[in-house]
Amino acid sequence: MPDDFERMWGDLAPVGRSASSGGYFRQPFTSPERELHAWFGEQCTARGLRIESDDFGNVVGWWDIRSDDPAVLTGSHLDSVLDGGAYDGPLGVVSALAAIDLMRARGVVPSRSLGVSVFVEEEGSRFGLACLGSRLAAGAISWDVARSLTDRDGVALGDVVAGGTSSLLAGVGTFVELHVEQGRDLVDRGTAIGVASEIWPHGRYRFDFTGAANHAGTTRMEDRADPMLTYALTVLAANEQARLAGHRATFGRVSVEPNGTNAVPSKVTGWLDARCATDAGLAELVAAIERQAAERTEVDGTSLRLTAESVSGSVAFDPALAAAVAADHEGGDWPIIATQAGHDAGILSAAGIPTAMLFVRNPTGISHSPDEHASIADCLVGVSALADTLERLTR
Numbered sequence: 001m002p003d004d005f006e007r008m009w010g011d012l013a014p015v016g017r018s019a020s021s022g023g024y025f026r027q028p029f030t031s032p033e034r035e036l037h038a039w040f041g042e043q044c045t046a047r048g049l050r051i052e053s054d055d056f057g058n059v060v061g062w063w064d065i066r067s068d069d070p071a072v073l074t075g076s077h078l079d080s081v082l083d084g085g086a087y088d089g090p091l092g093v094v095s096a097l098a099a100i101d102l103m104r105a106r107g108v109v110p111s112r113s114l115g116v117s118v119f120v121e122e123e124g125s126r127f128g129l130a131c132l133g134s135r136l137a138a139g140a141i142s143w144d145v146a147r148s149l150t151d152r153d154g155v156a157l158g159d160v161v162a163g164g165t166s167s168l169l170a171g172v173g174t175f176v177e178l179h180v181e182q183g184r185d186l187v188d189r190g191t192a193i194g195v196a197s198e199i200w201p202h203g204r205y206r207f208d209f210t211g212a213a214n215h216a217g218t219t220r221m222e223d224r225a226d227p228m229l230t231y232a233l234t235v236l237a238a239n240e241q242a243r244l245a246g247h248r249a250t251f252g253r254v255s256v257e258p259n260g261t262n263a264v265p266s267k268v269t270g271w272l273d274a275r276c277a278t279d280a281g282l283a284e285l286v287a288a289i290e291r292q293a294a295e296r297t298e299v300d301g302t303s304l305r306l307t308a309e310s311v312s313g314s315v316a317f318d319p320a321l322a323a324a325v326a327a328d329h330e331g332g333d334w335p336i337i338a339t340q341a342g343h344d345a346g347i348l349s350a351a352g353i354p355t356a357m358l359f360v361r362n363p364t365g366i367s368h369s370p371d372e373h374a375s376i377a378d379c380l381v382g383v384s385a386l387a388d389t390l391e392r393l394t395r
């Protein structure tokens with residue numbers, strides 16, 4: 001008898017958890033994340049699901065059905081951001097396994113194969129590129145490019161995973177990802193489940209500000225070329241530009257050289273995460289921030305180099321599929337809502353696989369933080385909603 005939702009959730013709770021913050025450090029190909037993958041394999045085996053892995057570390061547990069119809073895939077990811085929450089990713093994997101149990105308990109036998117997927121490095125927290133595993137599986141990035149991506153210690157992706165090819169998506173006709181909501185839309189609507197309409201365009205941009213290192217005491221204020229000032233004003237500019245236009249702009253990562261208390265820095269690198277409702281809006285936002293940063297370099301005697309590390313265009317999920325998933329439920333239709341967060345579902349959708357997302361209510365809307373949460377009651381509603389959806393799609 002496989003573990004039920006709460007047992008599985010309890011299995012995962014201690015893995016990769018920080019004793020000080022209560023948050024999770026489950027970076028790809030580190031031991032906590034590998035432990036979760038081993039756990040996933042055991043759970044698949046306990047359910048008689050056939051395990052298929054690709055050369056990039058992505059895994060699917062298949063409920064094989066003899067049929068020529070394209071398969072339905074559901075799942076999410078097990079990695080976390082640095083000091084992340086428990087729900088972002090694992091909720092979709094555990095719910096998928098529990099949904100299969102629920103379908104079997106209901107006596108449902110799908111008419112086509114049904115798989116539970118785990119894609120690696122969804123957060124980009126180690127190698128810098130979000131949705132890396134699904135991009136590789138879908139052919140959205142080549143192994144030749146991906147293999148040389150490095151982590152903060154200089155370890156390359158090609159050093160931790162063999163690389164090569166993937167056929168996991170070859171027979172897949174539909175993908176469904178269940179995910180904790182990362183905002184307050186469902187709270188405001190007073191409903192536990194929503195369906196995604198679209199993902200906002202978003203990107204990661206590296207701002208390298210260069211100045212001149214010097215003594216913090218003997219260098220007069222007017223004689224400095226301090227890149228920290230340019231950086232600081234750029235952060236304020238980004239915040240202002242995003243507020244004015246209803247976009248999102250965040251500098252959440254910074255590195256300083258030489259990073260000494262008694263030295264004017266020589267270099268400051270800041271990473272901007274920017275998101276807008278439209279591709280044109282995103283381009284305008286980043287251009288406006290860059291323009292203000294460049295103006296400030298004139299004042300500070302510094303220089304700026306801007307590098308777009310990754311840009312993901314807008315994703316509109318299959319509207320007919322979203323409507324079919326959302327319609328005709330006890331208590332009314334599920335709302336169809338947009339999200340500002342990227343997901344593997346966006347990569348698969350862009351690769352031409354009809355894709356839907358289910359969101360489970362998050363009472364505070366907090367995400368990418370130890371405070372991320374969903375109630376057990378809502379999680380179980382999510383399992384039932386996913387089972388209903390998979391039944392419809394595999395009928």
Ligand SMILES: [Zn+2]
Pocket residue numbers: 077088089122179343
């Ligand atoms: Zn996620």
